[in-house]
Amino acid sequence: MTKLPISLVIITLNEEAHIERCIRSAPFVDDVVVVDSFSTDRTVEIAEKCGARVFKEKWRGFGPQKAFAAEQAKNSWILSLDADEALSPELASEIAERFASLDPEAGYLFPRKSFHLGRWICHGGWYPDYQLRLFNKDKSRWNSAALHEKVEVKKVLKMKRDLLHWVFDDLSDQVITNDRYSTLGARQLQESGARFSYLKLFFKPFGKFVETYVFKAGFLDGLPGFVISVGAAYSLFLKYAKLWELQRVRKKSAS
DSSP, X not given: OOOEEEEEEEEXXXXXXXXXXXXXXXXXXXXXXXXXXXXXXXXXXXXXXXXXXXXXXXXXXXXXHHHHHHHTOSSSEXXXXXXXXXXXXXXXXXXXXXXXXXXXXXXXXXXXXXXXXXXXXXXXXXXXXXXXXXXXXXXXXXXXXXXXXXXXXXXXXXXXXXXXXXXXXXXXXXHHHHHHHHHHHHHHHHHTTOOOOHHHHHHHHHHHHHIIIIITOGGGGHHHHHHHHHHHHHHHHHHHHHHHHHHHHHHHHHO
């Protein structure tokens, strides 16, 4: 495949199981940048064998870390992937075919399909989970959010083919991830001035389960769909419980 002036940019921490698949899925890029937060596995070794330029950088939060990674890229066009993502062959071809006509003021959304519990998940709000992954760094910037980071662009356009995502290694990884993200979510609520509410603690998790399992047809994904909906509800419960904990600690320290 012809090389194009696009930099593939990836941030990593202990991603030896995923990093090669991610890099190999974009054979058309002429530059690969990996910013690693001091992995203790073979992530760096594997990335370098795949031709990546690896930078080691202390963790700054998702938005700032991805912004730093984009700064290291040789090209203006950035293909920013998470290490557990990979372009489908169809999406790789679509990007290469459309490159000459890309709008530098636009960010390009990819429909993302996730694999979990032995199957591709197509319901429950998981697909199409559009993600902005291709943009021109001269016309855009990452925001500074530690969670739910995003690229700020003047307009948004879409690609048609799928970005593939191996979202969790197993159920234990899902639990650990939900715990970590609920902590970040609680801190964001606290920083935004949100107050803890018993009503939200009680009813939002239940509402999330009904939304994902019933209204967004998670039941069509079988038992994995049920597990995912319960996990989404529990993650939301944890976020509000942790907000209560944060505000309780703050009250104690202020008294």
